[in-house]
Amino acid sequence: MSDTTPNQLATCATLMHLELEIRRAETEAELGFLMVNRTMALLPATTIIFWKSLSGSGSGRVERVSGVSEIETNSPFIQWLEQVFSAISNKDKADMAHQITAKSSREKWHEEAPAYALWSPLLTHGSNHTKNSVGGLLLLRNQPWQDGEIGIAQRLGETFAHSWMALASQTEKRKYKSWLPKGWLTPLGAILLLATFILPIQQSVLCSATVVAHEPMVITSPIDGVVQSVEVLPNSIVKKEQTLFRLVQTSYRNQKDVADTILKVAKAELLKSRQLAFSDPSIKAGLPLLQAVVEQRTVEAEHANRLLQRTVVHSQRDGVAIFADAGEWRGRPVQVGEKIMVIADPQMARLDLRMAIKDAVIMQPGAEVLFFLNTDPLNPLPAVLEHVAYNATPTADGFLAYRLLARFIDEKPPRIGLMGTGKIFGDKVSLFYYLFRRPLTALRQFIGF
Numbered sequence: 001m002s003d004t005t006p007n008q009l010a011t012c013a014t015l016m017h018l019e020l021e022i023r024r025a026e027t028e029a030e031l032g033f034l035m036v037n038r039t040m041a042l043l044p045a046t047t048i049i050f051w052k053s054l055s056g057s058g059s060g061r062v063e064r065v066s067g068v069s070e071i072e073t074n075s076p077f078i079q080w081l082e083q084v085f086s087a088i089s090n091k092d093k094a095d096m097a098h099q100i101t102a103k104s105s106r107e108k109w110h111e112e113a114p115a116y117a118l119w120s121p122l123l124t125h126g127s128n129h130t131k132n133s134v135g136g137l138l139l140l141r142n143q144p145w146q147d148g149e150i151g152i153a154q155r156l157g158e159t160f161a162h163s164w165m166a167l168a169s170q171t172e173k174r175k176y177k178s179w180l181p182k183g184w185l186t187p188l189g190a191i192l193l194l195a196t197f198i199l200p201i202q203q204s205v206l207c208s209a210t211v212v213a214h215e216p217m218v219i220t221s222p223i224d225g226v227v228q229s230v231e232v233l234p235n236s237i238v239k240k241e242q243t244l245f246r247l248v249q250t251s252y253r254n255q256k257d258v259a260d261t262i263l264k265v266a267k268a269e270l271l272k273s274r275q276l277a278f279s280d281p282s283i284k285a286g287l288p289l290l291q292a293v294v295e296q297r298t299v300e301a302e303h304a305n306r307l308l309q310r311t312v313v314h315s316q317r318d319g320v321a322i323f324a325d326a327g328e329w330r331g332r333p334v335q336v337g338e339k340i341m342v343i344a345d346p347q348m349a350r351l352d353l354r355m356a357i358k359d360a361v362i363m364q365p366g367a368e369v370l371f372f373l374n375t376d377p378l379n380p381l382p383a384v385l386e387h388v389a390y391n392a393t394p395t396a397d398g399f400l401a402y403r404l405l406a407r408f409i410d411e412k413p414p415r416i417g418l419m420g421t422g423k424i425f426g427d428k429v430s431l432f433y434y435l436f437r438r439p440l441t442a443l444r445q446f447i448g449f
Contacts, residue, residue, distance in 0.1 A: 036066040045139040072399040097154040120153035122161035197432035209422035213344030221334040230326035247311040259301040319343040349413040351406040373420040
């Protein structure tokens, strides 16, 4: 007992408590949550992914990811994970917990993935010493995995697999019982049930939405420099010709002073030569060249003065100044054309909706839209769909989605920057299509038609 450290005792206690939670899990969803979230209490990781095996051939799919409520199967990160899991399941060490690094992996490592991964197989032991694979866990982090952690991962994998198989068998029994014929299910009842599938119902799609500015004026840096101060606050009302921000003037003021001095010297030389030309005709021939020099120095001085004036940027219209934080810009070097903020008209706000590929249905401009604000979900705001993107583009989270723009019906739209959920209404379809559209889409993608 003297060889046992407090850290080892704490690890054993945490392991026993986690196994107790695993045994008490009542659904596969609850067990999946424990796999990718509670496992971090024993094995600290940046991300944990649960890969579910679909057959004995090594195929499967990403079932759960820690910290993510819904998985976007078309995202580059999920597609890379599918390739990694497929490669691991076909290796000889697939039934053993082991470390994988970005350097040792045969698969091209994702640029945003941590450098070290730990594979924990989910195996159950059957008769005749056979092993059945449920799937596996992949734990990612930036530090190497220790031998003790690999041993814990092996034990946890077997525990998770045993509980998963037990819950899966109970789920199959419940499904089987739920589809058994009941006494009330007469042929007439079956006909009526099938008849409900042809009932028309209006199709709708839920997607994330944000209130954005419509045709805003982008304010960029007119010259290279360093931001000295931002004179307005984020989301504040600004007037035309109001000062927005200033750049450090030191270098441009010095350039103007030098240009003005050179111009004065050139003018003095021209004046002196003109006076001497009365007594010395040979000097008169050089007057045009001196005049050209004065004109050149004048242009340079005017250019230096314009650059100095551009260090103070003014608003060209009334509106709202939209940017993140004034403090982040102070002392920050900027280049010509770099975006600083936008000036938007608050009365010209639009609703920016992002419709995921799996939810994509045919939507036409003019469709009805309801916007449920996160701050006031009980009072939806009506809008009309104006634009539907032709191609899907990556979102800030890395998922592919179609961009749609809607116009608010109310004269006073919500504040720019507010977020919520948009509900887009489409054409009427049968109840059967409404209920089975996504399963049919998945089947079509699987069989290739």
